[in-house]
Amino acid sequence: MVPINKTEKDLLVKAFPPHKYPHYYCYPRTMKQDSKRGHYFCVESPELLAKLNEIRRMNVIEEHK
Numbered sequence: 001m002v003p004i005n006k007t008e009k010d011l012l013v014k015a016f017p018p019h020k021y022p023h024y025y026c027y028p029r030t031m032k033q034d035s036k037r038g039h040y041f042c043v044e045s046p047e048l049l050a051k052l053n054e055i056r057r058m059n060v061i062e063e064h065k
Helices: 006-015 046-058
Strands: 002-004 040-042
Touching (some): 002 006, 006 040, 040 046
16 A cells, blocks of 8 residues: 555546546545544556656656756
8 A cells, every 4th residue: 555645635536536446446545534634545556657657746846957
């Protein structure tokens, strides 16, 4: 399981819609009752991790060498 934030979860759901992939991709969340303490997780599948890396690279402002 890989920890992700809500924005990354929303983008992954958009890329892999639940109606096309009903039970294969899921994003469990902890502490559903208290919204401030919830953490999202992503299953470790090659497709999801590749898309997650792409999403995280989009948010990089500058790389230092």
